Amino acid sequence: MRAHRIGIVGYGKIAQDQHVPVIKGGDAFVLVAVSSTRGAGPPGLDRIFRDYRDMLAMGDLDAVAICTPPNVRHAIARDALAAGKHVMLEKPPAATLSELEDLARRASAANLTLFTTWHSQANAGVDEARRRLQGQRVRRLAITWREDVRRWHPGQTWIWEAGGFGVFDPGINGLSILTKIFPDPIFVQAATLSFPANADAPIAADLVFSTGRGEEDLRANFDWREDGPQIWDIVVETEAGQTLHLAEGGSRLSVDGREVVAQPPAEYEGLYARFGELINAGTSEVDAAPFRLVADAFMIGRRVQVEPFTE
Ligand code: NAP
Secondary structure (H helix, E strand, O other): OOOEEEEEEOOOHHHHHHHHHHHHHOOOEEEEEEEOOOOOOOOOOOOEEOOHHHHHOOOOOOEEEEOOOHHHHHHHHHHHHHOOOEEEEOOOOOOOHHHHHHHHHHHHHHOOOEEEOOHHHHOHHHHHHHHHHOOOOEEEEEEEEEOEHHHHOOOOOHHHOOOOOOOHHHHHHHHHHHHHHOOOOOEEEEEEEEEEOOOOOOOEEEEEEEOOOOOOEEEEEEEOEOOOOOEEEEEEEEOOOOEEEEEHHHOEEEEOOEEEEEOOOOHHHHHHHHHHHHHHHOOOEOOOHHHHHHHHHHHHOEEEEEOOOOO
8 A cells, every 4th residue: 555645734843753753764654745834844855835724735645744732733634624634633632622523523524534643542551551450440540740841841832821731731641541541431520730820721730530439549640840850650559459550651561560561662653553554444533531531620620829930
């Protein structure tokens, strides 16, 4: 089967760090164009558009990967589907659940592939944790996602705006692992969101979850003020007494202290392989579960004000 001809919308950090090298390193896709409001793009690529609509007008473009901030994704994805292109969405897939529902409906009506990517789910430890938790009951969950926003998001102002998601921008990665591995439906029962006095998005969030069964202790702590070791950890204790520890964002898994998976991350290789499979199969993969937990946290969360953020 011939490689799918893909264009990237938004030539920022993730497009440059992952999308471009992974597309170039694989054979399922060939990068034929980039649209960048700054007119930027990878060396050697001659089709760079400032307006994404001009890129969508290319007759020989099959698909797009939308790597912009989430607040503009819906309009771009809608236009891409209207132009007959398959669509890969960076996470979070849209600004709101309603926008995502609309995109799913449009993709289905047009017989095009829509793929909501959750890159952390593509780690080998995550699949193994899911397998081991099937049919189990969880009595304790601790998600700890603590990183230094100055180190990972320098100069990104959109993350502090309403609709920029703040600390949920990385936190949703932990939630995407949770929704993939957890053996029961899980709900946000309470949340405390810490907003810097000068921002419209939280710098920290503490979540308490419930399955409705009671007697469990299920929590997440997301914090962007960590200047010590960076932590992307999930610990799960089952009622049968087993402890699973997913470390480094899901790339390492230990069970009762013994490491059972330790693979270097190959998240975007997995995402592009899956996108190719979905296009070839003529189907979509739209998973709103992690996004819904974030929406619920914003809906029922208590808000506290903390000191202003300075870069
Ligand atoms: P970024 O460095 O700020 O890049 C986003 C790019 O989108 C900008 O460079 C800009 O590219 C384009 N853009 C910005 N505002 C736009 C607008 N209003 N309309 C159209 N295009 C606009 O951000 P990023 O870190 O790459 O993150 C982008 C998305 O990827 C986010 O949803 C994030 O959660 C996700 N993500 C990021 C990482 C990471 O490590 N950074 C990892 C996984 C997923 P041009 O100037 O070229 O137009």
